[in-house]
Amino acid sequence: MYRVLVQRYHGEFWRYAAGLVGDQDVAEDALQEAFIRAFQSLHTCRDPDRFKHWFFRILTNQCHNARARRRREEPLDHHDAPAREQADRSLYENELRHAIDHALGELTPEQREAFIMKHVDGRSYEEISSLLGTGMDALKMRVYRAREALRRILDGNV
Amino acid sequence: MTKHDLSSETQRFLDGEPGAGPRSGERDAAVRFLDAMDTYARGFREPRGGLDDRVMARLRHMRPGRGGLWGWLVAPQAVRVRPIVLALAAAALVLVVSQRLTVPAPVVPGVAPTPGMVLVRFELLAPEARTVALAGSFNSWSSEAIVLVPGSTPGLWTVTLPLALGSYEYLFVVDGQRWIADPGAHAQVEDGFGQMNSVIVVGPRGIVRS
Numbered sequence: 404m405y406r407v408l409v410q411r412y413h414g415e416f417w418r419y420a421a422g423l424v425g426d427q428d429v430a431e432d433a434l435q436e437a438f439i440r441a442f443q444s445l446h447t448c449r450d451p452d453r454f455k456h457w458f459f460r461i462l463t464n465q466c467h468n469a470r471a472r473r474r475r476e477e478p479l480d481h482h483d484a485p486a487r488e489q490a491d492r493s494l495y496e497n498e499l500r501h502a503i504d505h506a507l508g509e510l511t512p513e514q515r516e517a518f519i520m521k522h523v524d525g526r527s528y529e530e531i532s533s534l535l536g537t538g539m540d541a542l543k544m545r546v547y548r549a550r551e552a553l554r555r556i557l558d559g560n561v
Numbered sequence: 562m563t564k565h566d567l568s569s570e571t572q573r574f575l576d577g578e579p580g581a582g583p584r585s586g587e588r589d590a591a592v593r594f595l596d597a598m599d600t601y602a603r604g605f606r607e608p609r610g611g612l613d614d615r616v617m618a619r620l621r622h623m624r625p626g627r628g629g630l631w632g633w634l635v636a637p638q639a640v641r642v643r644p645i646v647l648a649l650a651a652a653a654l655v656l657v658v659s660q661r662l663t664v665p666a667p668v669v670p671g672v673a674p675t676p677g678m679v680l681v682r683f684e685l686l687a688p689e690a691r692t693v694a695l696a697g698s699f700n701s702w703s704s705e706a707i708v709l710v711p712g713s714t715p716g717l718w719t720v721t722l723p724l725a726l727g728s729y730e731y732l733f734v735v736d737g738q739r740w741i742a743d744p745g746a747h748a749q750v751e752d753g754f755g756q757m758n759s760v761i762v763v764g765p766r767g768i769v770r771s
Contacts, residue, residue, distance in 0.1 A: 406702070409616050409617070410702060411732075411740045411756075413608070414704065414737060414738035415738060415740065418602070418605055418738070422601075422605070431608060431609070435612060435616055439616060439619055439620065443623065451753045451755075452753070452755040453755055454755060496600055500600065500604050503598075503601045523598065523601065523602045524602075525602070543576065546576070547572055550572075550575060550594070554590070554594060557597065
């Protein structure tokens with residue numbers, strides 16, 4: 404039964420995790436760790452109907468921690484993971500991805516979550532609102548601020 | 562990109578609001594932003610498989626905390642089906658069987674129907690999908706084993722599967738990541754985790770999609 408949950412929510416959240424961490428391999432590890440932690444903490448999930456939301460919060464925390472760890476161990480300014488992963492892509496695309504990844508790191512965790520879900524994961528505001536437990540107006544404002552901050556950072560980098 | 566914030570009109574466009582368009586003079590900035598994000602999102606490859614195996618291997622020697630959801634996981638579950646749905650499904654039985662068995666559709670390779678099994682055609686209209694698979698209690702919820710193929714109707718994905726008599730829960734897996742219920746199913750049941758599963762019942766006289 405738990406395998407079904409792993410398959411389902413891995414499929415649903417892998418892109419969100421990759422965007423939030425900025426490195427797909429590290430994000431996969433964060434996902435794996437989130438599933439392990441969720442299993443160990445199942446007794447604290449009092450409402451099975453909210454498993455998805457409950458797991459989403461565990462995953463988000465894992466991703467924020469993974470990103471912070473990655474930043475400490477490998478400064479984003481110098482990391483070359485995108486170049487390694489996307490060797491066949493153009494230099495411009497690699498630079499753009501690197502710049503966006505760097506700019507995402509400048510956002511607050513709350514802004515980054517909302518922005519990734521909207522512009523990388525392609526979710527509707529209704530879905531995001533439900534997962535984050537944030538009202539629609541506040542959510543749109545969060546994405547708006549993240550978007551403008553990102554545009555300003557990119558403006559100076561690309 | 563401009564140093565100033567884009568107008569609320571253009572923000573609505575970036576939010577994807579239907580009918581919204583960028584303000585004159587901001588179109589280039591808006592399109593440049595969306596292109597950049599599209600490039601970023603496309604840069605992530607489909608994840609390598611096997612994460613579920615790795616997780617389950619690590620869990621083999623672990624025990625979850627008791628109570629809460631764990632108690633729910635191991636407890637017998639009652640499937641709730643609305644009576645009106647069952648009645649409608651029964652009434653539609655003959656029609657459904659005749660329709661589903663006369664339309665040719667790809668059968669899962671290597672799985673030959675045997676006596677006591679019924680050919681069941683699954684279909685999903687998903688014009689934007691790149692891949693569609695079928696996962697359910699009949700294949701241990703594997704999201705890769707049963708692949709639907711595009712039919713003659715544009716956007717329609719189909720597969721025909723031999724199933725033994727019984728009741729099954731299932732979902733479609735679109736593009737390897739979105740698990741969605743069958744909009745054509747006559748009944749959905751809660752999976753206990755806030756999502757809905759579709760239900761199909763294979764009876765002795767044929768298929769009942771309840």
